[in-house]
Amino acid sequence: MKTTSIAVVAIIAATLSLGSQSALAQQTGSNNSFKSIPAAWEELTSSDFEIAVKQSEGVCIIPMGVIEKHGQHLPLGTDVFTSRESALRAARKEYAIVYPFYFAGQIFEAMHQPGTIAYSPDMLYNLLEETCREISRNGIKKIIFVNGHGGNTYFLQYFCQTQLAKERDYSLYLFTPAVDAETQKVISSMRKSKTGGHADEGESSTMLAIRPELVKMERATAESGEDQKRLNLPNAYTAIWWYSKYPNHYAGEASGASAELGKIIMEQKINQLAEVIKTVKADKATMSLQREFWQKSSK
Secondary structure, eight states: OHHHHHHHHHHHHHHHHHHTTHHHHHHTOSOGGGTTSOSBGGGSOHHHHHHHHHHTTSEEEEEEOOOOOBTBTBOTTHHHHHHHHHHHHHHHHSOOEEOOOBOOOOOGGGTTSTTOOOOOHHHHHHHHHHHHHHHHHTTOOEEEEEEOOGGGHHHHHHHHHHGGGSOOSSEEEEOOOOOOHHHHHHHHHHOSOSOEEESSHHHHHHHHHHOGGGOOGGGTTSSOOSOOOOOOOTTOOOTTHHHHHOTTSOEEOOTTOOHHHHHHHHHHHHHHHHHHHHHHHHOOHHHHHHHHHHHHHTO
């Protein structure tokens, strides 16, 4: 209990210090009707929060990532910086409340690297559960997860699926973006590298587009991002798979990164997310089906 309390305090402290970065993003919104009220939860006053709940039609985005090494050239918070910026920009196109900087995610594979924050499995699940409950208690009944970290994918899918275990008064949606064929052609034509996966040319380009002052491109070649191929286990999964490939916690080659490429990568994701927000607002079937399911499963 004591460890959990300390961890929660750490998350709140980081949220307050890092959340202020969203102010700049709010100043350049393309939709004037949303300029008068921020999308960022922590920037709202208490009275404006009630207005925001109505304006968002009860939709909140939790942009998620982790604190982990991204080569020697990107900041530890890269995943949350990118997911939160995507959420804030999408919310300017289709208004939704955007939850503060959330970095409690699955990152055990990087515990050997300096700066990594890896909470226990129970802590990860319980904190997200409590966060969703608190969001719901504040009148928001539709929650969208926007994930910026590959290592969170299966955890978030599992978390969403377990929501059926008992009745709740809210619905969860996991944003699952996909690059369209035309945009993928443009991205492929602009990329200088052929491999990637973590702190690579694409991710580095995204950070150059949104937070260039935090990127140290002169360090991009300080370590190898090549697959070390130290395991040969066809048709079998083991937890050490990522470390076996990328012990430097860097996958790919980032030296060719550019802000121009990052803008294209971001824009297609932002547009898709704005459409998802609109779809979720209109969705009445999910909660109706949940209630039907719980009614039948409780017999």
